[in-house]
Amino acid sequence: MTTEEELANMSPEQLQELQKQNCIFCHIISGKVASKKIYEDDKVLAILDINPANPGHILLLIKEHYQVMPQIPDDEISYMFMVAKAISHACLKALKAQGTNIFIANGMIAGQKAPHFMLHIIPRANVDGIKIFDLPEKNIPDEVLEQIRAGLTNKINELLGIKTEEPIVLDKKPEEIETKSEKEKHEEEKIEEINKSKEKPKQEKSKDKKIVESKEEEEKPEIDLDDISNFIIKNEPKK
Amino acid sequence: MSQKNNCEFCQIIGKKINAKRIFEDEKALAILSPNPCCAGHILLMPKEHFSIIEQVPDYLITHLSKITNKISIAVFEVLQAKGTNILIQNGIAAGQKSNHFMIHIIPRKENDGLDFQWQPKQLNQEEMSTIELNLKEATNGIGDFEKEEKKPVRIDKKIEKIDKEENYLIKQLNRIP
Numbered sequence: 001m002t003t004e005e006e007l008a009n010m011s012p013e014q015l016q017e018l019q020k021q022n023c024i025f026c027h028i029i030s031g032k033v034a035s036k037k038i039y040e041d042d043k044v045l046a047i048l049d050i051n052p053a054n055p056g057h058i059l060l061l062i063k064e065h066y067q068v069m070p071q072i073p074d075d076e077i078s079y080m081f082m083v084a085k086a087i088s089h090a091c092l093k094a095l096k097a098q099g100t101n102i103f104i105a106n107g108m109i110a111g112q113k114a115p116h117f118m119l120h121i122i123p124r125a126n127v128d129g130i131k132i133f134d135l136p137e138k139n140i141p142d143e144v145l146e147q148i149r150a151g152l153t154n155k156i157n158e159l160l161g162i163k164t165e166e167p168i169v170l171d172k173k174p175e176e177i178e179t180k181s182e183k184e185k186h187e188e189e190k191i192e193e194i195n196k197s198k199e200k201p202k203q204e205k206s207k208d209k210k211i212v213e214s215k216e217e218e219e220k221p222e223i224d225l226d227d228i229s230n231f232i233i234k235n236e237p238k239k
Numbered sequence: 240m241s242q243k244n245n246c247e248f249c250q251i252i253g254k255k256i257n258a259k260r261i262f263e264d265e266k267a268l269a270i271l272s273p274n275p276c277c278a279g280h281i282l283l284m285p286k287e288h289f290s291i292i293e294q295v296p297d298y299l300i301t302h303l304s305k306i307t308n309k310i311s312i313a314v315f316e317v318l319q320a321k322g323t324n325i326l327i328q329n330g331i332a333a334g335q336k337s338n339h340f341m342i343h344i345i346p347r348k349e350n351d352g353l354d355f356q357w358q359p360k361q362l363n364q365e366e367m368s369t370i371e372l373n374l375k376e377a378t379n380g381i382g383d384f385e386k387e388e389k390k391p392v393r394i395d396k397k398i399e400k401i402d403k404e405e406n407y408l409i410k411q412l413n414r415i416p
Binding site for chain 1: 292315329347358370377
């Protein structure tokens with residue numbers, strides 16, 4: 001067996017490989033360990049559980065080694081569920097079960113006992129004495145539920161690539177308005193600056209012009225007056 | 240129909256009863272359980288009314304299982320769950336309380352008071368072998384999964400349009416003296 005030091009130095013891929021080598025269910029799938037096979041195809045294997053909750057308790061194993069559900073691609077998960085449905089139907093038909101439980105335990109805390117992902121199909125009868133799948137009911141404050149609802153809605157829609165109308169719009173709209181208004185403000189400021197810069201020279205120019213004009217005006221009459229007076233003076237005596 | 244009308248979850252789907260909806264598309268709805276076994280107990284159900292999994296078409300199972308996986312991932316990240324249980328109760332004997340098929344997604348934490356451990360039953364070799372043989376026979380036909388039939392919605396619409404156009408043309412023609 002490998003020592004702890006060797007384990008610590010292993011890459012994740014090597015660890016996974018080691019896990020596969022030590023995985024009892026991988027051995028069952030490869031046929032190194034004997035089992036009572038119910039159904040097999042290229043993706044999944046269904047066997048009878050040797051420690052059944054009820055007679056006919058079936059483990060549906062995925063042939064690829066995955067530890068928990070989040071690691072498994074959508075296609076393989078959905079294939080497993082379709083096979084589970086068919087096996088559930090087989091249980092009702094062949095074992096005359098009055099119901100079935102389809103059960104997945106993800107993680108040690110959830111009751112997972114082997115590091116190989118599997119789906120349990122448990123045939124049920126009315127008087128089989130199994131009570132673990134009767135879910136208890138608890139009172140949970142509405143605030144807590146509302147918080148959970150908001151958090152989960154966002155995350156699930158993010159994972160499924162869906163744009164939610166509710167929270168995202170509320171969050172985003174003000175931002176958009178703000179950015180727009182900021183932009184507008186910037187633009188207005190820029191325009192104002194430009195206008196000011198344009199206006200100033202205009203005013204200066206106009207002032208200059210006015211000054212020039214006024215000078216001209218002032219000058220002209222002087223000249224004119226002179227000229228006229230000159231003319232008049234010049235003309236009058238002539239008459 | 241009466242089953243549908245009396246179904247609490249069909250009424251939730253039809254928005255006649257309020258529920259904390261966390262995901263919805265045209266085929267499926269996920270809500271926080273009205274009778275939760277823990278904080279974050281989620282029910283995922285098809286919008287169409289089915290009682291048990293055997294009635295649910297394979298393509299809908301595919302759709303639901305993908306969403307189940309995503310919800311499970313979301314539960315790990317958002318609620319800091321250390322594990323999840325996914326449970327389908329098929330039939331009253333299996334603990335089903337509502338007439339509407341659904342998948343339970345249950346986030347798990349340490350000391351949450353939930354326990355899904357069963358007491359193993361002892362069966363002798365003969366019993367095991369009989370079960371094995373019976374089930375093997377019954378699982379022979381597995382593999383031919385239903386695919387979703389494409390709805391002929393577009394074609395219908397086109398036909399309607401043509402009808403309207405024809406009617407319009409006919410009306411126009413009728414106006415000619």
